[in-house]
Amino acid sequence: MIGGGQLGRMFALDAKRMGYDVITLDPHEHSPCGQIADDQIVAAYEDLSAIEELGRRSDVITYEFENIAIESVRHLEALSYRVLPGSSVLHVTQNRLREKEFVRDAALATTPFAAVQSLDDLARAAARIGFPAVLKTVRGGYDGKGQWEAASIDQAREAFAQSGGSELIFEAKVSLACELSVIATRNARDELVAYPVAENRHDRGILTMTIAPARVRTETANQATEMAAVIGRRLGIVGTYCVEFFLSTAGELLVNEIAPRPHNSGHYTIDVTPCSQYEQQVRAICDLPLSPPRLLANAVMMNVLGDGTGDRLTGIAELLRDPSIVLHVYGKRHAVARRKMGHFTMLVDGPVDAAAIARAEAAHALLSWSPC
Ligand SMILES: Nc1ncnc2c1ncn2[C@@H]1O[C@H](COP(=O)(O)OP(=O)(O)O)[C@@H](O)[C@H]1O
Ligand SMILES: [Mg+2]
Missing domain, CATH: 3.40.50.20 (Rossmann fold)
Structure with a gap:
């Protein structure tokens, strides 16, 4: 690994x-x-x-x-x-520009985008795509790092200056109904399995909550699953991967990004499916049959982030009074602000409704950090 x-x-x-x-x-x-x-x-x-x-x-x-x-x-x-997956997959997925070009060439919808390497490029991108926009470094970003929102050309210029001259991608900022993801696994025999579409909430670019399955229309879910399968096959991925989507307020399903590995929005598969996204990855790279996903319960997953106030997680006993919660802690020594330190999955019988989400949020609020 x-x-x-x-x-x-x-x-x-x-x-x-x-x-x-x-x-x-x-x-x-x-x-x-x-x-x-x-x-x-x-x-x-x-x-x-x-x-x-x-x-x-x-x-x-x-x-x-x-x-x-x-x-x-x-x-x-x-x-x-x-x-596995091979370097050709990395070549596309570690560069946001190549990734979006790949999606466009596969005739799949994505947000309007342009490459920006100079102030001239920036002016052209702004004229063609308009505002609000999101500027991102083409390489190296994750968890919202290396991204700037811009509502005007002045803000875009400021972002360009802040990026310190790295290659950027200029994207139209999508008006979001919600964010979705599909976790899928493909093996070398072209078997391909996909988990139910998940619904994701972010705060400042970091995933905070995943709801599985997503509360979207069946046609939208099917379309996302098909798009993810096209991407896996066209890229020739062998392993578990994730395709993140935006569902716009206009009802359009747009590919946001591709991760050629298990994904934070698939953590819930450990607790509510017999074969997790990680076991599927093991199976795919070891050339074993894949396991068609089966959801034994619905789930709300919440990330536990550091906040910089201490390295000791407190409130675990209170959290675990709820028997529907499974806690995962990653063993990181320092709970730096906004660092992913762990997560929990709340198993939900029946549909995930507002009450279930509120219960997960209340459970999350029991956790805090204190000095060791
Ligand atoms: N073009 C966009 N329009 C609207 N929201 C965006 C856009 N790009 C990014 N975001 C928000 O920022 C989050 C992180 O961006 P993303 O491109 O997925 O980068 P990463 O996850 O690698 O940091 C997205 O999940 C979304 O909430
Ligand atoms: Mg992302």
Whole structure:
């Protein structure tokens, strides 16, 4: 596993349950995945000798984060090590511009966009697309990092200056009815399975809540699932992946982004399906049959973020008085503000309604951080 974050950790937990050995490569000691893996290589993602060691010691290699060095993946492939999904998938998905061009070329709807590398590009993009807009760094962003909203050309210029000259993408800001995601898995035999469409709430670019299944019309859900399947097949992904969508207030379904790995909005699959998105990833890369998703309960998942006030999570006993809640904590030492530290899934019988959402929010409010 390249990357030692929580997605790698949950992958490793499922892989260990299935009897596999896991080795992780991450720049930090004591990473969430490193705590679970049989062994860890502590090295930078671009350290080719460390990457080679990972290759030598593995039968198959995957990653849990798309902002890793593509050269490292290409290096492994050149040495005939098996990396899934392959570098061609990373090439598209680690660059927001290439990703949107790929979506457009697949004749799937996305928000109007333009490449911005200069103030001239910016003026042209603003004239063609208009405001409000969102400017994003083409590379390296996640959890809302490297993004600026702009309501005018002056604000867009300011964002351009703040970005420090990195390549940007200018997107029309979509008026959102809601955000959706499809988690799917494809194996090398072109079997493809998809979980029910999930509904996602964000705060300042970070996922806060996932509701599964999404409360949208069946046609919308089917359309999202089909679009995700087209993307998986056209990209040739082998593994679990996520397609994020915007549903606009005008009723349009637009592809937002593609993650070539398990996704935060699929955490709930651990607790309410017999085969989680992580086990599907294990199955796909180990060339095993996939498990057609089956929802045993509906779910509300809420992220637990750090707030910078302390590293000790309090309120766990109060939270767990609710027997419908399953808590996951990632073992990160420092609860830096807005860092993803854990999540919980609330199992819901029957449809997820306003009362269920309020119950999850009240449960979330029981948690806080205090100094150790
Ligand atoms: N063009 C847009 N219109 C409306 N909201 C947006 C737009 N782009 C991003 N957002 C908001 O910011 C969140 C994060 O943006 P996203 O492109 O998914 O980047 P990342 O998740 O990699 O940080 C989205 O889920 C959405 O809430
Ligand atoms: Mg996103």
